Amino acid sequence: MPKRIGVVLSGCGVYDGSEIHEAVITLLALDRDGVDVVMMAPNRDQMHVVNHLNGEPVPGEKRNVLVESARIARGEVRDIATVRVDELDALVLPGGYGAAKNLCDFAVRGAECTVYPKVERLILDMHRAGKWIAALCIAPVVVMKSLTASGIKPTLTIGSDPGTAAELEKMGGKHQVEDVRGVAVDSENRVLSTPAYMLGQRISEVAEGIIRTIDELMKRLEG
Amino acid sequence: MPKRIGVVLSGCGVYDGSEIHEAVITLLALDRDGVDVVMMAPNRDQMHVVNHLNGEPVPGEKRNVLVESARIARGEVRDIATVRVDELDALVLPGGYGAAKNLCDFAVRGAECTVYPKVERLILDMHRAGKWIAALCIAPVVVMKSLTASGIKPTLTIGSDPGTAAELEKMGGKHQVEDVRGVAVDSENRVLSTPAYMLGQRISEVAEGIIRTIDELMKRLEG
Numbered sequence: 483m484p485k486r487i488g489v490v491l492s493g494c495g496v497y498d499g500s501e502i503h504e505a506v507i508t509l510l511a512l513d514r515d516g517v518d519v520v521m522m523a524p525n526r527d528q529m530h531v532v533n534h535l536n537g538e539p540v541p542g543e544k545r546n547v548l549v550e551s552a553r554i555a556r557g558e559v560r561d562i563a564t565v566r567v568d569e570l571d572a573l574v575l576p577g578g579y580g581a582a583k584n585l586c587d588f589a590v591r592g593a594e595c596t597v598y599p600k601v602e603r604l605i606l607d608m609h610r611a612g613k614w615i616a617a618l619c620i621a622p623v624v625v626m627k628s629l630t631a632s633g634i635k636p637t638l639t640i641g642s643d644p645g646t647a648a649e650l651e652k653m654g655g656k657h658q659v660e661d662v663r664g665v666a667v668d669s670e671n672r673v674l675s676t677p678a679y680m681l682g683q684r685i686s687e688v689a690e691g692i693i694r695t696i697d698e699l700m701k702r703l704e705g
Numbered sequence: 706m707p708k709r710i711g712v713v714l715s716g717c718g719v720y721d722g723s724e725i726h727e728a729v730i731t732l733l734a735l736d737r738d739g740v741d742v743v744m745m746a747p748n749r750d751q752m753h754v755v756n757h758l759n760g761e762p763v764p765g766e767k768r769n770v771l772v773e774s775a776r777i778a779r780g781e782v783r784d785i786a787t788v789r790v791d792e793l794d795a796l797v798l799p800g801g802y803g804a805a806k807n808l809c810d811f812a813v814r815g816a817e818c819t820v821y822p823k824v825e826r827l828i829l830d831m832h833r834a835g836k837w838i839a840a841l842c843i844a845p846v847v848v849m850k851s852l853t854a855s856g857i858k859p860t861l862t863i864g865s866d867p868g869t870a871a872e873l874e875k876m877g878g879k880h881q882v883e884d885v886r887g888v889a890v891d892s893e894n895r896v897l898s899t900p901a902y903m904l905g906q907r908i909s910e911v912a913e914g915i916i917r918t919i920d921e922l923m924k925r926l927e928g
Contacts, residue, residue: 494717494718494725494776495717495775495776496776496779497780499776502717502725502729502776502777503729503732503733503779506725506726506729506730506908507729507733509726509908510726510730510908510909510912513907513908513909514909514912533772533775534772534773534775534776534778534779534780535771535772535775535780535782537780548758549756549757549758550757552718552756552757552758553717553718553719553722553725553757554725555757556719556724556726556757557720557757557758557760559758684736685729685732685733685736686733686736686737689733689737
């Protein structure tokens with residue numbers, strides 16, 4: 483039986499949604515490993531829309547996270563509210579500001595953020611079922627907040643940025659410094675993380691860290 | 706000296722812009738080969754905006770091809786009108802309906818389509834300079850129309866769809882059947898093509914064809 487792994491998208495574009503390279507590299511690595519991928523995203527408006535050419539928010543424009551995520555998913559994406567833990571063997575969260583803007587509000591509230599309830603519910607359900615979760619780039623903030631809010635204290639990496647690492651530790655867990663090719667492994671809490679574009683300058687080095695993370699994940703599912 | 710290769714984007718999303726997986730796999734393959742990539746797109750409105758969740762056009766919504774392409778490019782994308790042939794060693798066009806809607810109007814006019822002048826100009830300049838062009842998925846229609854309109858008759862593949870192949874041949878060139886892992890090589894006219902998602906069912910098989918195409922391209926630049 484192929485493994486079924488969920489991929490949580492948060493829009494389509496690094497500044498207001500999923501980081502596209504990270505998401506696609508994740509999908510490619512999982513497909514090469516013969517995984518059945520279940521793509522999902524919250525059915526809600528994005529925090530805002532950013533013009534990716536000039537980096538500025540576009541006043542008044544609205545886009546829906548699920549609808550924009552469908553661009554990366556070629557239409558095959560489900561409302562995360564409908565996904566049950568027993569459908570999945572593991573969960574992967576690619577990064578991009580969408581993780582910190584649309585899956586939670588870390589981008590504006592830091593350690594005091596709240597996670598979108600349907601995302602938090604699935605992360606907690608996965609944890610309680612003893613299933614692995616992998617988070618890339620800035621997405622570890624979503625996992626950290628979801629778990630620490632329930633008294634679980636995982637170890638995760640967002641690379642080496644001191645400010646972001648300090649916010650993660652304020653939530654109650656532990657930050658582990660890693661480079662762009664590194665993977666932080668917390669075997670007790672079954673979470674994996676890699677810095678991806680939090681540190682990466684080139685798509686090929688980001689791919690190395692993500693592929694290594696998916697390799698580590700698959701070893702644990704098959705072991 | 707690293708090679709400099711242009712990548713022509715046409716928006717962000719398979720139904721109204723660049724096919725995102727094809728574009729990202731292209732960028733990853735080029736970066737792994739040490740290439741300096743120059744991303745570019747036309748600065749014009751998309752033909753339309755498609756909701757990728759339900760596949761329906763969104764009435765009244767407008768998006769700009771260059772601005773949406775910047776999502777794939779993480780902001781680093783130039784107006785194709787400003788790109789000169791002497792900056793580039795080769796050119797790659799990923800697919801997606803955007804190639805047939807925003808780079809030309811093949812999606813509505815078939816063989817009678819016209820290519821957006823700034824795209825046609827760069828393709829012709831590349832050809833006249835003896836530089837290689839690679840086109841993925843449906844993007845061969847853009848290259849075929851640009852070249853046949855000037856009396857050049859290349860051989861290209863869009864896979865095996867008889868209707869699309871017939872439109873290509875009506876333009877005046879030749880269609881070559883290939884499978885998803887195949888590459889059509891026209892050494893006389895220096896064009897390469899691969900079917901990608903015209904035939905691919907899985908991202909990993911699409912990646913095989915694209916990576917093989919980039920390998921064939923790099924061999925010819927280094928040879």
